[in-house]
Amino acid sequence: MSTKIKPHRVFGLYQDERGRMLCTKSILQGKTHFRERTIRAQKEEYREIDPTRSKLAAAVVKGATNIGIRQGDVVLYLGASHGYTISFVSDMVGKEGLIFGIDPAPRVMRDLVFLAEERKNIIPILADANHPEEYEKRICGADIVYQDIAQRNQAEIFVENCRLFLKKGGYGLLAVKARSIDPKKKSKQIFEEVRKKVEAELTVIDYRILEPLEKDHCMIIVKK
Amino acid sequence: MSRSSQSTKLRESLYSLRLPARPMKYVFLHLLGQVAVDEKMQEIKILKDTKEAQRLIPLPTEKRQAALFLLKDKRYYQELSARNLILTKEAIRNAVNSDALIIQSISTIGELDQICNLLAKRLREWCGLYLPELSEKVTNHERFVELIITKTRVELQKEYAITETMGADLEQHHVQELVLLAKQIQQLYRLRQEQDRYLQKVMQEYCPNLLELAGATIGARLLELGKGLKRLALLPASTIQLLGAEKALFRHIKTGARVPKYGVLFQHPLIQGAAKDLKGKAARQLADKLSLCTRLDYFKGELKAGEYKKELEKRFG
Numbered sequence: 366m367s368t369k370i371k372p373h374r375v376f377g378l379y380q381d382e383r384g385r386m387l388c389t390k391s392i393l394q395g396k397t398h399f400r401e402r403t404i405r406a407q408k409e410e411y412r413e414i415d416p417t418r419s420k421l422a423a424a425v426v427k428g429a430t431n432i433g434i435r436q437g438d439v440v441l442y443l444g445a446s447h448g449y450t451i452s453f454v455s456d457m458v459g460k461e462g463l464i465f466g467i468d469p470a471p472r473v474m475r476d477l478v479f480l481a482e483e484r485k486n487i488i489p490i491l492a493d494a495n496h497p498e499e500y501e502k503r504i505c506g507a508d509i510v511y512q513d514i515a516q517r518n519q520a521e522i523f524v525e526n527c528r529l530f531l532k533k534g535g536y537g538l539l540a541v542k543a544r545s546i547d548p549k550k551k552s553k554q555i556f557e558e559v560r561k562k563v564e565a566e567l568t569v570i571d572y573r574i575l576e577p578l579e580k581d582h583c584m585i586i587v588k589k
Numbered sequence: 590m591s592r593s594s595q596s597t598k599l600r601e602s603l604y605s606l607r608l609p610a611r612p613m614k615y616v617f618l619h620l621l622g623q624v625a626v627d628e629k630m631q632e633i634k635i636l637k638d639t640k641e642a643q644r645l646i647p648l649p650t651e652k653r654q655a656a657l658f659l660l661k662d663k664r665y666y667q668e669l670s671a672r673n674l675i676l677t678k679e680a681i682r683n684a685v686n687s688d689a690l691i692i693q694s695i696s697t698i699g700e701l702d703q704i705c706n707l708l709a710k711r712l713r714e715w716c717g718l719y720l721p722e723l724s725e726k727v728t729n730h731e732r733f734v735e736l737i738i739t740k741t742r743v744e745l746q747k748e749y750a751i752t753e754t755m756g757a758d759l760e761q762h763h764v765q766e767l768v769l770l771a772k773q774i775q776q777l778y779r780l781r782q783e784q785d786r787y788l789q790k791v792m793q794e795y796c797p798n799l800l801e802l803a804g805a806t807i808g809a810r811l812l813e814l815g816k817g818l819k820r821l822a823l824l825p826a827s828t829i830q831l832l833g834a835e836k837a838l839f840r841h842i843k844t845g846a847r848v849p850k851y852g853v854l855f856q857h858p859l860i861q862g863a864a865k866d867l868k869g870k871a872a873r874q875l876a877d878k879l880s881l882c883t884r885l886d887y888f889k890g891e892l893k894a895g896e897y898k899k900e901l902e903k904r905f906g
Contacts, residue, residue, distance in 0.1 A: 471684035491680040506658035
């Protein structure tokens with residue numbers, strides 16, 4: 366399929382002419398991992414991101430302009446799961462970059478290992494983000510901390526990991542799932558509480574509610 | 590002063606100007622090996638022999654962060670990746686335990702039950718064309734499947750006193766297909782029995798107390814929902830009581846609907862047998878005892894489930 370692809374205003378992302386689809390330039394041409402659509406244009410291959418599957422893409426669709434991810438960055442990715450979003454972050458940081466994907470579940474880590482064997486810039490680590498000492502000795506400092514875990518204390522985990530591993534001036538992205546913090550409260554109220562907790566140590570630069578794409582979720586982008 | 594010694598001195602001073610020698614001061618253990626850092630936290634080196642490490646001071650915790658940033662260097666990426674991959678693969682391998690096996694087995698049983706039911710119903714429909722009266726007389730699926738395989742229509746009519754049938758006279762090659770399906774269903778029933786036996790065996794070794802009090806199916810379901818024996822043992826008894834009733838529980842929290850009394854425990858003979866107004870009490874006390882059982886099993890205690898069972902049976906039996 367030949368569509369014209371132009372850069373998106375967010376660095377590392379691309380869109381088609383009508384601005385309807387979001388994609389990244391694949392670093393591994395001719396290979397898809399999640400049956401995503403690919404587009405060939407200008408001798409490059411682009412992989413489409415589904416914003417209903419990736420909260421990072423959802424935040425961009427909802428208008429986040431600065432997500433901080435640059436070519437060659439080191440990313441600490443907490444809650445890597447099967448690696449859908451991580452595969453696109455891997456495109457964005459390029460071959461020079463590095464991503465530490467951390468998840469405590471062996472089942473999803475299996476899929477992530479397969480992904481990492483193809484995409485060399487991903488490093489899978491089977492560990493719990495609640496206990497940074499488990500993986501502290503296996504990683505290096507990071508330019509970006511991205512967190513998407515459904516835990517009650519997700520805000521605390523994020524702040525702690527940013528404190529330990531995020532460089533000064535680095536960006537942190539926190540996808541908040543309101544329902545795992547409290548199933549009863551209004552989600553807006555929970556977002557505010559999380560924001561306050563995060564603001565105590567970091568500077569919030571963007572805040573997007575991901576509604577219709579992701580129910581009861583929001584994305585908080587911070588700078589250290 | 591001779592010329593040669595002058596030139597060496599010059600070279601030395603130049604060398605020291607360009608690269609001030611930084612003696613390494615701290616050392617810390619990383620996946621990459623023993624890593625040494627200088628005092629000002631500007632240079633980093635991976636030590637090759639351990640003797641050098643013994644002369645250095647362990648890195649204070651507050652400086653660890655800075656050291657991790659020194660490691661953020663393209664030189665180390667490949668090594669980091671390779672070593673982490675090996676460790677992660679090993680961790681995945683080691684994560685397989687009896688919990689994982691039991692969870693797979695109970696899931697298989699659940700799915701086999703669904704498939705057997707679905708196919709058995711289809712067989713009854715199909716058979717309705719041929720001998721509709723039989724479906725009415727034999728309600729047990731497994732028995733029905735067996736009859737279709739072993740007996741002909743005439744024999745069945747005689748056995749169940751069906752004098753006249755509404756079914757059509759199908760030719761032999763049509764009936765053959767019907768029997769083929771029945772044989773496959775019978776195979777699935779056998780597989781399910783085999784899985785049951787296997788589950789009993791694994792649980793007898795792994796969690797005898799839980800098996801004794803809860804039975805294989807409910808015990809395994811609890812392990813599945815509690816995500817393993819360790820976590821189950823750490824859960825409060827009230828959570829065990831409601832495992833499998835999450836939907837109802839959250840509906841209660843959100844909308845104030847009625848509180849669920851039991852989750853998967855509902856199937857337990859003690860609760861099934863309890864009087865209606867005692868069902869909640871029975872569930873609570875059963876969950877208490879089950880919680881004790883999981884703890885006994887996890888910490889390899891003695892067999893006490895028999896006592897608990899008698900106690901509960903006396904109260905609710």
